[in-house]
Amino acid sequence: MTNVYDLFLNFQEDFLEFFEWNKQDEIEHIKKIPMVSVSKKVFMDLVNQDVRVSSSFLSQIYEKCEKYDLETIPYACLFHDSKSVVAIEFGKDGNSLYKSKLLLEDEEELLRYQIEEENFPLEYQILYEHQPTFFTRKEKKVKNFLEKEIEKTYQNKEQSKLQYLYLEYFDEVEEDLKKMKERLLQSMEVSLNKKHLVLYDLLLLLAKKKKV
Numbered sequence: 001m002t003n004v005y006d007l008f009l010n011f012q013e014d015f016l017e018f019f020e021w022n023k024q025d026e027i028e029h030i031k032k033i034p035m036v037s038v039s040k041k042v043f044m045d046l047v048n049q050d051v052r053v054s055s056s057f058l059s060q061i062y063e064k065c066e067k068y069d070l071e072t073i074p075y076a077c078l079f080h081d082s083k084s085v086v087a088i089e090f091g092k093d094g095n096s097l098y099k100s101k102l103l104l105e106d107e108e109e110l111l112r113y114q115i116e117e118e119n120f121p122l123e124y125q126i127l128y129e130h131q132p133t134f135f136t137r138k139e140k141k142v143k144n145f146l147e148k149e150i151e152k153t154y155q156n157k158e159q160s161k162l163q164y165l166y167l168e169y170f171d172e173v174e175e176d177l178k179k180m181k182e183r184l185l186q187s188m189e190v191s192l193n194k195k196h197l198v199l200y201d202l203l204l205l206l207a208k209k210k211k212v
Contacts, residue, residue, distance in 0.1 A: 001060065001120065004035045004078055007106040009087050011076075011098035015047060018101050020137040028073075033065040033087065035078035035110070036120035043081035048130055052094040054123035078110075079122075085110055095127065139192050142200045147185060149203045154181040161206075168202065169195050 009028045010021050021027070038046070045051060058075050065076035075090040085107050087100040102110070135143060153162050154177055166180040167173060169187065174180050188196060 001034050001036050002117075003032050003064070004110060005032050006030070007033075007110075008103055009033075009100040011087070011089050011100045013098060014137070014140065015086075015099045016101065016137055018103050022137075029068045031066045031068045033076060033078055034061050035080060035085075036122070037114075037117050038079050038081055038122055039119050040081045040083075042119070042122055042124075043079060043084065043086070045124070045126060046079055046088060046096070047086050047099070049126045050128040050130070051096050051124045052127055053090060053096075055094060057122060057124075058090065058092070058094055080111065080114065082111065082114070135192070142196065143188050143192060146188060146196060146200060146203070150181055150184050154178070165199055165202070169199060 007030050009030055010016065010018075010025050011028065012025070061075055061077045063072045063074055065073040067073070073089055075092065076087060077090075078085055078087050080086075085102050087102065088096050089098040089100075091097050101107070150162070150165070153165070157177065159177060162177060162180050162184075163174065166184060169184060174183075
């Protein structure tokens, strides 16, 4: 375990690449934070899954993450697999809470000067396995909005509105409310396309008209 100094982190529940950071995010200026080397498999588990680390690991990193505002983050650590770096903040129960990528220049500098070391024997368990998705931060916002609007339209039994959305996306006429809802939701499970953005703009326009 080594210490790393002077970098910026953006802890979020959703894992964001540095180019997805917003000005509104609470960017943390870190003075010092511990870092450990792990295998590729462990690194991917830490990045993609909800995990719980052991109490012994928590005790090793306790209050070792210091910020320039003189506050500390009780349980936070950097993990790297020699090719990428991720920061994770844990709760006192060991559950992963928030994750952050590094700015590109910070990550490249860390990896460039990283001394080869044995992988840390991290003890952890996977609490929940997330299915891999390929949504950017903006796409997640669009997807969440569409899902809520489609579900609300279905629950309110707005037949004509749901038919309009269905026709716009599938270029088909359908009468069954449940089938329309399910197919529209299924179309967004893996990724979004231009048609979803059209639906998003249409629903935003309808919402604005209601407010006028």
